[in-house]
Amino acid sequence: MSKITPENQSIVVRFAGDSGDGVQLLGGQFAESTALAGADFSTFPDFPAEIRAPVGTTFGVSAFQINLGARRISTAGDQPDVLVALNPAALKVNLPTLPKGAVIILNTDAFTDRNFSKANIAADPRQTGELDDYQVIEIAISTQTLEAVKPHGLSKSDAEQCKNFWSLGAVLWMFGRDREPIINWATKKFSRKPAEILVGNVAALNAGHAYAETAELSAEIPQFVIGEAPMEAGEYRSITGAEALSLGLAAAGELAGREVMFCGYPITPASSILHHLSRMGDLGVSTFQAEDEIAACCAAIGASYGGAIGVTSSSGPGIALKTEAIGLGMAAELPLVIVNSQRGGPSTGLPTKTEQSDLYQSVYGRNADAPLPVVAAAGPGDCFDAAIEATRVALRHMTPVFLLTDGYIANAAGPWELPNMDDYEPILTNAVNGDAANGDDPTALKKTIWNRDPSSLGRPWVAPGASGLAHRIGGLEKDIETGDISYDAANHQAMSELRARKVAAVADFIPDQEVEQGNSKGPLAVVGWGSTHGAIWRAVQMARDEGLDVAQIHLRWLSPLPKNLGRLLSDYDRVLLPEMNMGQCATLLRDKLGLNVVQLNKVSGQPFKITEILNAIRENYPGAKQAAE
């Protein structure tokens, strides 16, 4: 078979198998190889909630999808063009997502009656005709792997574990990739294991590659050509959202010259941030695993009170527990960054699946009038800048700030152009004005503590230990000038207004909303926020290629909204808003701007497909038949 150059310069590959099959490693290494080949890519690990679900079951299927291309790639792809299925369950789960003509590589060794029964498959799908529309390549991967590693003295179970490397070898050949970087990586990874583990895996990798190249069947194995993607000159690395966010927090600490004190409690899918940061001690980061979500938030606030940058992190259920403490942080006018890696809900919901359904919780979800700034990251690499911005606002305005990401961004990876740290302004903190410390007048001292900056309304950050500035803070309503406990009616009114004005004031410091693609007025704008960015970007690009005058506007700040947003959106006849919830940002825009949008809501635990958004653009484009109904 000759080499295939895909029509739209990109291809989607999905690896699927049991959760113990090493599918994530296989996918991750293929992504690394893709990066080194200069193509653009986006990955989507899709794993079950169970640590090790029963072998061979459909709910134990772990998958890794990658979209790679010689053009800009913005999502992990709608439909796999190539599926590598290591067992029947993986085929069963993924078959419905495949387009006709897709390549399916099957590990025939796993196609046994026993495995069919485990996956509730009535008859061998290879015999029923259900695979007729696909290019099926059957390989006895397990047998081939065992054969390849036989000379190296591995136990049978260790030998079978090498089948992901064998598969990787075959896929590397399909894409004309070097094996050397993978072997270098494996050498490091297995350096502490018995020597035969490395030798066996490398042998499997080489065998898979050789098999694809030379075996009689190889005529059937297609080879794909994906060239280099045009990217701006610079240094790149592959990064997940969780890594970028962690590095962003460390960068914020560096820019502010303060220690970052990260206080967390394990929860899916937020835990990886705790794991990354616990290895960044040399960057001025300390991590504390608290006894529960509440304690994690309280300890972070305690750290902020003590002069460090307090950060806490969780997912929706954990954020719910932190809510009371967040209110205190706001009332006491202390900085705090609250990272929410959103997942499917409500309640325990879908821990490993993605959703954007904690927007209400972030913007509105506290007792009393308790407004807070809310910022959302648009993709893995963007988490870095979003973390810096969230910290900057928290310190400038002396307030807790919500930083929203989600399960998709946290685990997805793509190439990221390394930022130049010199391009970032230092993060300034508010110091005490005047020489209050020297006075004997307690009222004058207290007024200094609460002397807020007129533009940001942030108060000075005075940590215990500061000489001559001892004072008391708390969650009881306080006098607007002295900070003393106050039950005065007019004062509470004034404080409530001050808290609202403070969040509104953030808008004076953030950039005006820009239009990312298209014109600044016209028939249709697609507005999004958070991780839908990539799918919207590609859908709008394709719609524009079709000649539709569509614009893309992506929100970073959800609270407050950019000052010009209302005017900007009023210049479009219609606004389409795709989001992975039942319409929370739509509510927000109706609330804050009095704007009614066309909602496109998806709450399936899976990210948007480009075609879903593209179809919605076509349907809602003014003049389209469906839209007229």
Added chain:
Amino acid sequence: MNKPLTAKDFATDQEVRWCPGCGDYAILKCMQKTLADVEADPDKTVFVSGIGCSSRFPYYMNSYGFHTIHGRAPAFATGLKLANPELDVWIVTGDGDGLSIGGNHLLHVLRRNLDTQVLLFNNEIYGLTKGQYSPTSRVGTRSPSTPSGSIDAPVSPGAFALGANARFIARGIDTDAKNLSPVLKAAREFKGAAFVEIFQNCIVYNKDRFEDFVAKKTAADTQIHCEHGKPLLFAKGAKGLKLNAATLKLEIVDVGENATPVEDVLVHDETNRVLAQMLLTLPMGEFPMPLGVIYREPAQSFDDAFSQHHPSGRKRTGKVADALRKGSVWKKS
């Protein structure tokens, strides 16, 4: 400091708002005097509290102070102490705040051995919410929420602390400054979590609950002041505690020439966890109330270990610009 500190230096300009006659006044005074005595630096002293009558305490101490949310003071204190280990951090809590809503955090701050002092004002009742029974209320306590008497067994704060692996456990009485002040000093000096239960009289909702052993007239017979290395004597030396080897229980013995010789009275060993367990769970009424430092067995504090085990000793030794480039980086031109 030019002139010696006095209790007044630790008083704030705020009007104290506890009920007239509340035991909290006596504790506040004792604390202000104690800190003046040890010449504590108000700028390095922080009182952290939760919610409840006792939790108003920070507003009245002229040091740094943080009145936080219900039950969570230990968690705030943990973050604060980790951020700045040089601070002298006091946690003020009550039986409801510390053992009901905040039981979890109390458990963890004690077992971690954070260098802090935990003062638990135990009045066996909810004061601020107007008199409901608390987790330390004795069975049968009649309250607005238990009109026919509470039915659940109470927790013993000291035994709870010991179970949580606290390494310093002491007891005092609100109005007994003479004995409370040394306990507060010892707690402050202890490097680790120092747990102090203070019997505090809620004169409105649970008046004189502890009268059996706090009444001055009978105190000699109803209190036993534990001192390391000294025999556990009370009733002016006429009685003492002895270990019954057969039952493994403490018993009261008459001490004197015609009774048990003083040499046979149990000598207090504050490092003995088993003895601490026995003293902290002595049946009330039957036995005198053990007071003072009951258990003290130092170990490395959490904040100390936290900095010691930090990869760079809490210093920023690396640069983010370099960290970004760790791993596989490629160039596009």
